[in-house]
Amino acid sequence: MELKAIAKAKMKEGMPEHISGTGDFIKVDHDKCVGCGRCIVICVMNLWRIRDMKASLDEDYQEKCLECGGCYQICEFNAIKFHYPAGGTGVVYKQG
Amino acid sequence: MILREFDVIVVGGGPGGAMTAKIAAEKGLKTIVFERGRKSGEKNSSGCGLGPRMFRDFPEMMKELTPDVCPSMRAGVYARNYFINKDDIVTGMVMARPTESVTYEPAKSFITMNIYRSDFDPWIMNFAVRAGAELKTSTLITNLIKENGKVVGVQDEKGEKYKGKMIIGADGVISMVAEESGLRSKWPSHQVTIVPQWDFEVPRENIDKFMGEETLAVWWGATFPAAYQVFFGDGFHLGLGNWLFWWDKNPLYYLNRVVNIPYFQRLIKNLDAKPRELHSHLLPWASYPVNTHTDNVILIGDAGGFPCPLEAEGIYPAMVTGKIAAEVAAKAISDGDTSKKALDLYDTEWQKTSVGVEFESGKELQSIWRNLPFSPKTMEWFVPMLMELLGGIYDWSEPHTVRVRQIMNKIQSYLPDAVPFAMSYVMPLLAKVLGDDFEQLRTIPGLIEKLLPKKKSHKR
Numbered sequence: 001m002e003l004k005a006i007a008k009a010k011m012k013e014g015m016p017e018h019i020s021g022t023g024d025f026i027k028v029d030h031d032k033c034v035g036c037g038r039c040i041v042i043c044v045m046n047l048w049r050i051r052d053m054k055a056s057l058d059e060d061y062q063e064k065c066l067e068c069g070g071c072y073q074i075c076e077f078n079a080i081k082f083h084y085p086a087g088g089t090g091v092v093y094k095q096g
Numbered sequence: 097m098i099l100r101e102f103d104v105i106v107v108g109g110g111p112g113g114a115m116t117a118k119i120a121a122e123k124g125l126k127t128i129v130f131e132r133g134r135k136s137g138e139k140n141s142s143g144c145g146l147g148p149r150m151f152r153d154f155p156e157m158m159k160e161l162t163p164d165v166c167p168s169m170r171a172g173v174y175a176r177n178y179f180i181n182k183d184d185i186v187t188g189m190v191m192a193r194p195t196e197s198v199t200y201e202p203a204k205s206f207i208t209m210n211i212y213r214s215d216f217d218p219w220i221m222n223f224a225v226r227a228g229a230e231l232k233t234s235t236l237i238t239n240l241i242k243e244n245g246k247v248v249g250v251q252d253e254k255g256e257k258y259k260g261k262m263i264i265g266a267d268g269v270i271s272m273v274a275e276e277s278g279l280r281s282k283w284p285s286h287q288v289t290i291v292p293q294w295d296f297e298v299p300r301e302n303i304d305k306f307m308g309e310e311t312l313a314v315w316w317g318a319t320f321p322a323a324y325q326v327f328f329g330d331g332f333h334l335g336l337g338n339w340l341f342w343w344d345k346n347p348l349y350y351l352n353r354v355v356n357i358p359y360f361q362r363l364i365k366n367l368d369a370k371p372r373e374l375h376s377h378l379l380p381w382a383s384y385p386v387n388t389h390t391d392n393v394i395l396i397g398d399a400g401g402f403p404c405p406l407e408a409e410g411i412y413p414a415m416v417t418g419k420i421a422a423e424v425a426a427k428a429i430s431d432g433d434t435s436k437k438a439l440d441l442y443d444t445e446w447q448k449t450s451v452g453v454e455f456e457s458g459k460e461l462q463s464i465w466r467n468l469p470f471s472p473k474t475m476e477w478f479v480p481m482l483m484e485l486l487g488g489i490y491d492w493s494e495p496h497t498v499r500v501r502q503i504m505n506k507i508q509s510y511l512p513d514a515v516p517f518a519m520s521y522v523m524p525l526l527a528k529v530l531g532d533d534f535e536q537l538r539t540i541p542g543l544i545e546k547l548l549p550k551k552k553s554h555k556r
Contacts, residue, residue, distance in 0.1 A: 041346060068140060069269070073283060073378060095373050
């Protein structure tokens with residue numbers, strides 16, 4: 001199997017549980033985003049795309065995001081705003 | 097809305113926050129600790145190894161850690177190092193237990209006690225609750241309340257306000273308390289790492305059967321940053337990290353590269369291991385903690401940048417700084433002075449601890465880590481060079497005298513890389529660590545000269 005295919009299969013198997021009701025906890029300021037794509041590289045869950053030269057999150061990111069904050073930390077243009085999801089929601093690590 | 101008032105407000109319910117709340121409550125301070133998860137340890141906390149210093153420094157607490165309350169716990173005396181070349185082949189390994197220079201128990205008996213944080217964090221938080229601290233779970237603190245530019249409380253996502261004489265930021269790598277109090281904006285990318293990690297499930301009986309007394313392994317690679325493998329009661333973690341600026345591909349690509357090493361595949365087959373949960377963490381990896389406090393505010397643990405600058409051990413530093421923060425807060429509150437100047441005592445106190453001693457060489461330690469295990473390019477020559485030294489002689493391909501010459505020649509070919517590396521990174525570290533003793537190293541060439549047999553003139 002190709003490395004990519006293995007990664008995909010395993011990712012499905014290993015997806016941690018998510019509790020809904022997170023609210024919108026990652027936002028992009030399109031005035032600041034230059035479309036450099038560093039958030040795309042760093043996101044372990046591969047939740048970012050470039051649309052019209054700007055970074056854009058997948059619509060279902062709230063059900064997949066691991067809340068590491070990598071996108072927020074790596075953005076040199078401070079275009080990504082991140083805060084943790086509402087208390088008691090979001091990712092749950094059972095074997096963290 | 098009733099505004100509730102406290103002496104100490106702790107934001108974040110990990111081991112550091114729990115320790116702060118425990119000590120503060122024991123000192124009779126009215127203490128509340130906020131945790132955004134439904135319980136401590138269910139969000140993305142990352143460290144999974146308890147070092148022996150925890151058992152030495154907090155014996156009363158640690159003796160209560162048993163498999164009943166923490167089923168994942170597993171300690172082992174051996175750490176294994178796998179060396180992997182650029183073709184993803186395991187070229188050799190070294191397994192070691194604590195050496196004879198280790199001075200105390202339990203450090204002689206195990207390298208790390210491994211725990212899932214989902215077990216450990218609720219356990220340690222219970223000490224704070226037992227001491228009388230109030231624990232508020234499922235609550236995200238969104239901002240700080242300020243008066244005259246000084247932090248005087250916190251506000252949660254529902255708009256509820258809590259006033260506190262002292263606010264302790266125990267809220268981890270992305271610290272709202274650090275950012276809102278003006279102590280720091282986000283970390284520069286050379287001071288923070290991203291760490292993707294797989295949890296693998298392993299049938300309980302297989303771990304001891306195949307791993308024996310092994311507690312962890314490091315996979316030193318020439319195509320990926322050094323990866324750690326840590327064994328628990330019924331599973332293991334495999335993770336790797338690097339500074340945020342380093343990645344040219346998705347971090348998971350590098351992690352899965354380790355998973356796909358044939359030797360690793362054989363291991364998971366033997367163990368009957370299956371991937372169970374994927375994690376991703378940020379981890380501050382700073383050379384020195386700066387801006388740790390301001391008026392009415394102290395940062396501890398990851399929020400303050402306290403993970404070990406060499407190996408990023410985080411739980412112990414969080415507990416040490418949490419304890420000190422609570423003690424300093426208690427004194428400041430009792431003196432009626434919680435100004436930044438009064439809280440300078442926090443720095444003085446943590447600098448005296450084991451954590452402080454580690455950071456005296458923080459810059460050199462961080463630098464060697466960045467340039468060796470976190471630099472596959474270096475590992476490309478380092479791994480084969482090391483293996484010539486370790487394994488080259490056990491070989492029947494030629495007479496051993498020929499082999500020795502072959503090995504020496506090969507090692508010589510690595511010197512153009514190795515010597516500048518040693519001069520740039522190893523020597524500064526040795527100079528810092530050894531201090532005046534560094535001079536002793538100068539006598540080594542002289543000693544070797546004395547030990548070498550005199551060259552005989554060959555007369556026929």
